[in-house]
Amino acid sequence: MTVTEPDRAQVGSSRSSTQRWARHPERIGLGALIAAGLLLVAVGTGLVDGPLAIAALVLVLVCIVALIMTAMVGGPEARRKLAPYGLLKPGMLWLALFYLAPLVTLLKNSLSTLPSRFAVRATFDWNFDNYVTAFTDFAPQFQRAFLYAGLATVLTILIGYPLAYVIAFRGGKYRSVLIGMVIIPFFTAFLIRTIAWQSLLADQGVITRMINWTGFGKVLDAVGIMDGEQLLNTPAAVVGGLTYNFLPFMILPIYVSLEKIDPNLVDAARDLYSTTPKAFWKVIFPLSLPGVFAGTLLTFIPAAGDFVNALYLGNPNTTMIGNSIQDQFLVQNNAPVAAAMAFVLMAIITVMVLIYSRFFGTEDLA
């Protein structure tokens, strides 16, 4: 009793009916936020429609009004506790309606059947056949997506780590200029950069002609990277395109984690281990691992879902799952199977992210 006395005095003595719920403003804040979000998801996905949908939207409004009312009725303490929920609300509701709700409709779509070949809307009937089709007909595309994305991720580490290292430790006062230079190429459209590679890797392109002229092409052909004298339309070109396009997503997080390392620590390590490589592997590399892990996620995920590189740099035998989703959805008008493939892709990636973040944490993603 004695503990709640001052609490009650602060909330205001005359409005006895509001006292009870105004005493825990954060519960109302969080409750109103979650309730409004779920209601929006329900309306957006069509779980409720007609008059019920209008009722649900009215309830969303009630949630917002309740938040404002509690803030007005309660004292400064209540307002301070409610402020974060008020600030979060617009953005979070946007994400609820346009990120969460679409995932629910996608799931629903993946379990639906198209009534006819040309129908736009599928009817929901627990049709699990779409998943069977996704796994059997499109297994090679799934395998290629994860294989190419994995190779590209390894390559971005091999190319990006030394660059991030040199900028972080040897960049001196030019560090910010150099890291800015890493970003500049990515201010041109992703699509145009990929087309640039298409032109450079074509048979008449500078790179392919140079490789063939030096005779290096024969080596690359023997290793299986080139197809005869051809570089464009090979798996190597697709992996190369993925590597290029997602490289900054690897360099930036590695740079951020390297930059945090105290240079004195490196000197101390050198005193202890005497050789630079040993100091690097024993001290710097372990400390930069959070950056490598964050970069791996930021590279692998978009690479696994990409279809632009395979479309422009590959051939019909190098298509990835993204190509199939895009094709089934927008060209073949087969939304249910496309939805099933998209859902499987996301499920696999989500499981990987969860396992990953369990081990390494997601703090450095931002």
Place this chain on the structure above:
Amino acid sequence: MSAPTTTGGRIGRYAVNLYAALAMFYLFIPIIWIVVFSFNKPAGKFNFVWQEFTLDNWSDPFRDEALTDALVVSLQIALVSTLIATVLGSLIAIAITRYSFRGGSGIGFFLILPLTTPEVVIGASLLTLFIGADVDRNMRTVIIAHVMFQVSFVALTVRARARGFDFTLEQAAQDLGATPMRTFWKITFPLLLPGIAAAALLSFALSIDDFIITLFNAGSTSTFPLYINALRKVSFSPQINVLATIILLASTILLVVGSARAFRSERRAAGG
């Protein structure tokens, strides 16, 4: 770090530097192609093989009307979506950096999700939402989609910048008699502004650049990347290189001006 004293160490050091320089060069290869080929006079419809040098493409950069229109649409979409996303995202960032509250860590995790979902899944899922709700796909749906991924991006970027922010300054202002509103506009907002500006600039670039999500939700609206892709089998005009070079120059200038200002204010803060 002091330089290594042994010969082997010195060679190793140069080798790593050379490797890094090559990696940096690799990043610029397609950029060099884009700029150089804006001065090419292609033989056919595709500006893919070098023929001869010309300044013709630059005499009137906006002569290809359909392409210019598509670029204007892209800029309009980017402007509106960035504006909305910057406001919504910054509010979220302020909420999670300034206050500790119930559900805070859950929200941090929720914000990462849209960025770890493949674009093709986001694009396809939004399309199923719009089809299900009978919403026509046009510029509005593209803006909605762009705001969706920009909000998370802005919130996380501003949060990262605000991590070292000293919130006791607000306390000081209020102790001196400032109202909460005045404290926000005089103390909090100016301190967060560089982070917000950087996030807005980058999410503007993300919007102009976006192809995959836009492809699913644009309907008949043609953005700059969508227009180029639609002509994939028909043509690739040097006018695309010219506009891409202009975009590149404009964003580089913005970046240089922005970081120069940040550098100056940092020096001022350090008392230099």
